[in-house]
Amino acid sequence: MDELLEQFLIEGRELTQQASDDLLALERDPSDAARIDSVFRAVHTLKGSVGLFHFAAMGAVLHVAEDLLGQVRNGHFVADRPVIDALLDCISCSETWIEAIAAAGSLPQGADEDSRRLQSALKATMARDVAVAHAPATTEDPSWLPPFLDRAADAVTVTRAANHALVALRYTPSSDCFFLGDDPMALARAIPGLVAFGLSARDAWDAPTLDPYACNLIIEALSTAPVDDIRAVFRFVADQVVVIEVAPGNVAATSIEQPQGSGEIATRTLRVEAGRIDALVDIVGELIVAKNALAHLAAQVAEKDATLGRALDASQADIARLVGDMHRDVMRVRMVPLAQTFRRFPRLVREIAGKLGKTVNFETVGDDVEADKGIVDGLFEPLLHVLRNAVDHGIEDAATRLAQRKPASGTISLEARRDNGQIVVTVTDDGAGIDPARLRAIAKTRGLMSNAALAALDDTAALDLIFAPGFTTAAAITDISGRGVGMDAVRSKVVALGGRVTIASTLGSGSTIRLSLPQAATVSTVMTVRVGTDRFGIPMETIAETARVATDRIIPIRSGEAFVLRDATIPLVSLASLLNVAGAPRATDVKLLIVASGDQRIGIEVDGFAERIDVLLRPMTGLLSGMTGVLGTALLGDGRVMMILDLPELLG
Amino acid sequence: MSVRLEGDRVRLDGPCRVEDAxxxxxxxxxxxRRAVxxxxxxxxxxxxxxxxxxxxxxxxxxxxxxxxxxxLIPLLTLA
Structure with missing residues (x-):
C-alpha cells in the first residue's frame, strides 16, 4: 500500500477516535472549551488529510462538520444533543469509510448518498440553531479584546457611526509556520474590510537573540466584512485564529478563548507498524531457541574437554541473560494500554442503547492497565459482544426499572485491573440478572444436555450454560444481539487469547462477566521429560520437586499406586497413562515429578528427565486451541516442536 | 536581491521573502544605526x-x- 495512504489510515483512525471521545465528553459538558477545540482540530486535520486523496464524498461531509464545529467554537451554536448526534453520525460514518479504504482502497458503494444525507443532517442542525445564534451573548470577553478595541478606538467610533457590524480577530501563527510555507502577513493582507490592524509579540522582542525563522507575531485586526468571509481567509490555519463578532454598544462579544500552546505538545514517540514489532518478537523467539541449542552444544563439548566446556557454559549463560533481557524489552514494546480498545466502547454503547430506546450510564475503569497489543486488540470483539448483551438483555426498559425502584437509566461498568500477572476485565450491569432455572429450561428444549445432567448442575454451572455452543437466550432475535453468535463465541475468542471467561449473576440486580487474560506471551522455563519415545515440556513452576524411588518401594493401593516420601504417602500416576501413550517398562527405579494439586501432592511417573530449557510458549491456535492439558507448543533447538503440558489440568 | 546595503541605509526592493529575513x-x-x-x-x-x-x-x-x-509603516515607526 502507498505509504501516504497508510499514514492516512493510521491518523484517520486516531482522529476519528479523538473526535468521538471529545463529542461524548461534550455531551456531558457542552461548554468544555478544550474539548470543543480538540474535536474541531481533529475534524479539521482529518478533512485536510482526506483532501490529499480522491475521497470527495468524505471530504464534503467533514467540511460541513468543520463548519458546524467552527460555529460551536465561536459560541454561535451550543453543542446540544442534535448537534452532537449529527456530528457523531458523521464521525462514525467516517470511521466506516476509513476501514473500507483500508480494505479496498476506495470509499464503499453508496458513499455519495451517505455523504449527502449526513451533510443535510449537519446543515439542518445549523439552520435550526439560527435562533440560538442570535441569543444574547453571555460568555466573557477574551482578555485581549478590550485593550485592542481601546487602541483602535478611532476606527471603532467611525464604523459604529456608520452602523457597521465589527468583527475582531486575533491570529497567533504557530512558531514553525515559516517552515510550513505560511506567510501570516500575506493572510493579514487578505483580510477584507480592514479598519484596524495591530501587531504584537508573543514573547517580548529581544533583538540580540531573535530567531528570524521562528514566528513570534500576534496579529490583531478589526474588519467590517462578514464573519464567514474573514474565516474563509484563515481556513487553513483556523486553529490559530479567534474570530469574534463585536457586539454593538459595548465590547461584549461571544467567543471561546483559544488554549495556549494547544496542539503543539511534542512527545518523543516513534510510530512503528505492529508487523515490524512482531517480526522482532519472532526473531527473539528464534534467538531463544538458538541459545538453547548452544547449551546443548556446551554440554557435548564439556564431555570431551571440561575446561573448554566450562568456558562455553559461561559464555552461554551471558547470552542467555542478554536474550532474556531482550525478550522482556521487546515484549514491553508491544505492551499498550487497554484504553486503545476501551475508548471505542462509549460511543458504541451509546449507539446500541439508542437503537433499543434505553439510556445507559457507561463507565470504564482501569483503561491504563497494559497488556500485549495482540490481547488488547483481540479483546474488542468479545467485549463488544458482552456489552451488547448487557445493554440488550441485561438492562431492563425504563418502565420496568422504575417499577423495581431502580434508576430509570441502567449502569454498565467496564473495569480492568492487574491480578497476579494476569489482567482481569469485568463487565458489570445493574440489570435484570439471569435466572439459572430459565437457562436450564432453554438448555433442555435445545437438547444441549440430558435431563439428568441438567438437574445435577448447581446454579453456577447452570449460568455457565450461557457459554455453551448453540445457546441463545434472546426470546426475539434483535438487530443488536442474537445474530446467531452467542456467548460461546465470546468464550472461544477469550480462550484463543489464552484466557478464561466466567459469569456471576444475581436475579433482579444484575450480572458480571469476568474475563481473565495473560498480560503477554512469555518465556517460560520448562523441564523436558521423556515418555516412551516422546518428549514433553512441563513448566518449572508447576513442579515442586523431582524424585527417584526404587521400584520395589511402590505400594499398590487398590487399582492405583502410591509411595512414601519423607513420611508422607503420595499417590502415583504415570504420565503415559494420563496422555494415553505407551511408556517404557519400569527399570529398577521410578523417576517422579512431585506436583502440588490443591493441598495434595501427586507423583507423576516419567520415563526420564532431560534438560531444563527456556522456551517461547506459543498458545495453541485453531483446531488445537480446545485441547485440554496442553498449554501450548515450543520450538526446540533442533527444530522439533514440543508440547508444553498443563499438569494441573491433566490431573483435574 | 531584495535586501541591499546602500551607504548607511538598507534598501528593501520589491516583494521580500522569508529568505531575506x-x-x-x-x-x-x-x-x-542603519536605517531601512x-x-x-x-x-x-x-x-x-x-x-x-x-x-x-x-x-x-x-x-x-x-x-x-x-x-505597517505606522506600526513600524511607532515610538
Missing part, C-alpha cells in the same frame, strides 16, 4: 516584519504598496 537581520545587527528604506518595497513577508519590529531601525520612504503604507 536573515540577511536583513545581519545588516541591522552589524550596525544598529522602504520606498521600493513590495509585500513584506511576516519574517521581515518581525525583524523590523524586533530591531526597530529608523524607517524611511513612503512605499507604493497600500497595505504597507497604511497599516
Amino acid at each position: 536573515e540577511p536583513l537581520l545581519m545588516l541591522l545587527r552589524a550596525d544598529p 528604506d522602504l520606498t521600493g518595497a513590495g509585500p513584506l513577508h511576516a519574517a521581515i516584519v518581525q525583524v523590523l519590529l524586533a530591531l526597530r531601525p529608523p524607517i524611511t520612504g513612503q512605499p507604493g504598496d497600500p497595505f504597507l503604507r497604511t497599516w
